[in-house]
Structures are given as structure tokens and as C-alpha cells.
Amino acid sequence: MLAGKRILLIIGGGIAAYKALETIRRLREAGASVTPVMTRAAGEFVTPLSVASLAGAKVYTELFDLTDEAEMGHIQLSRVADLVLVAPATADLMAKMAQGHADDLASTLLLATDTPVMIAPAMNVRMWEHPATRRNAEMLAGDGVRLLGPEEGGMACGEWGPGRMAEPAGIVEAVRSALAAGPLAGRRVVVTSGPTHEPIDPVRYIANRSSGAQGAALARALAALGAEVVFVTGPATAPRPAGVEVVEVQTAREMLAGVEAALPVDAGIFAAAVADWRVADAAAQKIKKAPGGDAPTLAFVENPDILAAVARRAAGRPRLVVGFAAETTDVVANATAKRARKGCDWIVANDVSPDTGIMGGAENAVTLITDAGAESWPRMSKDEVARRLAGRIAEALE
Structure with missing residues (x-):
């Protein structure tokens, strides 16, 4: 799967560094060679001996090591790999990358490399949600760095939320996708998925x-063809796809912001079932039912139209914009009208009447x-729909 591929693995200093050991093992099992670099802080969590034993290679730690400079200078070390993988990428290391600092071996390698870079962030939830970290993440994504995660869950500090490093299996799958020589290699795609909660x-x-299953399947299929995928998802029940950048949102306005942050892209695939309306003034406290009282009156306002907003952009419009139309009557007629109204290139229409089970x-x-x-397709699994549609997208972007 990764036979002959060379991975430069930079291990940052966080509790998630222990996952780097399993990541190395899995990368080597897939056929890749791994050259490990450890920050000083990483050595507080895992030992260089453990890393070297699993990698079957020397661990690099110091920038000013004359022996290493004679054997392989840091410039050469930064450029002989097929991919630079930073796992875990701490908030500090991300900040150095975003600002172009080069005060140790890891940050110098990242600044000197001309090789594709992928990072797997890992930190406390408050650190991940801090505006400075969010700015750094957006800046890195804009620079072409692939972000994998972080995932949501329990943390060593006892808190819960986004900040967990992606699991080794997902990291290896992301590496495989990044190095795949598929028809979408070098293409960047944004996919929306799931419902929104207003x-x-x-x-x-x-x-x-909406379960988000079709959107997740599309993200996986596009990544399998080599695309760099930004997956903007509402609170869906479907598992998040591995090997893609996942952006979690709740509302339509948050989803629009997530999509706009992902631009520019070659294609936008809008599979999310976005709520058309939201309550104009959501209550700050739970609305209580008064005994014998009248039901509350809710005033609604229209949500932003994400598909139309992207399809009708004057500048930076994706080459291909694909919308979805979930209908219960006159499916083709309604979807055809939607395509014209929104200004998108394609519409994928389906009948979601209760008796279809779709x-x-x-x-x-x-x-x-x-x-x-x-063009009507026969009923098939959502994974197969995704593979067929991804193939058509690849053809359109040739």
C-alpha cells in the first residue's frame, strides 16, 4: 500500500506522542520507511530508544549536531521524504509553523522542506478552540498543509471535546490517500454532509x-482517488471518514463559514441537508410550558443558501459545484429547477419519501x-453511489 514511500515523522511534545509508536508500526507494515524526528518535549513522553526500535532507523533530535550535519544536513533531511508527517502536532508546533519560526530541528525542517506536509493536531480542547490556534490552523491550511483531525473525545486531562489526535489507523489511511497517484491527486475538494441543528x-x-452517510461516503471516495478533502459536517450519526480534514459545525451559518474557510477548492460537493430556516430569536433559557397557557409563537428567518453562495461567487468559484436535492414529489422537475435557481453545475437528486427508506x-x-x-442510476449502496460520483467528478476536473 505504501511500498517504497519515505515518511519523515516529526513527533511533537504531547501526551498523544505515545500514538506515534503505533503509527510507526503501521506505516512500516504498509511498506513505508520512517525517519523519525523528536522535539525535546517529545522525549518527556516517549523515549528515542522506543522510537528508533520501531522505526528501524536513527532518531534525529538536535539541530546543531556536527556528526549529523556531516552525514545528512537538515536541508537534505527535510527534502528526501515523500511526505512530512507531524504527529502529534502541538499548539506550540503549529504556531511555529504558521509564523515561520525555526528555533529547533523540527521547526527548521518544516520551514526548509519542499515536500508535502500533513499534521495531526493534539491538544487540550480549550487550546484547540482558542482563536490563536484556529487562526494558525486556517493559515496552515491556506499554505497547503493537510490537517488530519483533531477528533472529539475524552482527554488525558479529563476534559471532553475536539483535541484528540487521530488514531494511527486513520493517520496511515490519510498518508495513503495523500500519496496516492489517483486521478484527483493535487485537487482540493470541499464536501458538506449531515443535518444542521438550528x-x-x-x-x-x-x-x-439526515444521517450524513452519503456525504461521508463521498468524502472517502474522493480521498481514495487522491483528492485533498475538507469535510464540513453537521451533527451527523455517520462515522467521520479517515484521511480527510474534518470540520465539525452545528448550524447553517457555521457550515457556511466552514465552507468559506476551505476555499479555494477545485470542486464543492454540497451533500448536507441544511435547514432552510432558523428561529429568529432563539431563547437563551429553556422555554417553559405554562399550565393552561398557549403554545409559544416562533418567528423564523431564512438561513444562508450555502450552495447558491458558492455557485454564484464572482471570484474564486470552484470549477465544479455539485448540489443535492432531497425531494418527495416530482423529483427530476424540482431538482432541475433547483439547479437553475442555485447556479450549480450538477444536481444529485433522490426521492426521500418515507417508504423509500433512503x-x-x-x-x-x-x-x-x-x-x-x-441520468437515473439504479438503487445501490451509498458507497457505490459515492464511488460512481467521485469517478465522474474526476473526469470533469481532468
């Missing part, structure tokens, strides 16, 4: 039955609507 009060919200199910039956007309 709050009524802190307890209640407006949503729909919304929330494992299968889909779609009609692809383009300039050439309507």
Missing part, C-alpha cells in the same frame, strides 16, 4: 433525519442532472 432554546432545535438508510437511488440532461 436552536430554538438551549434544549430544543430544528433538524432533519434518508438514514444504507442505500440510495439518485438521478444526476447536468447540462446533458437527467
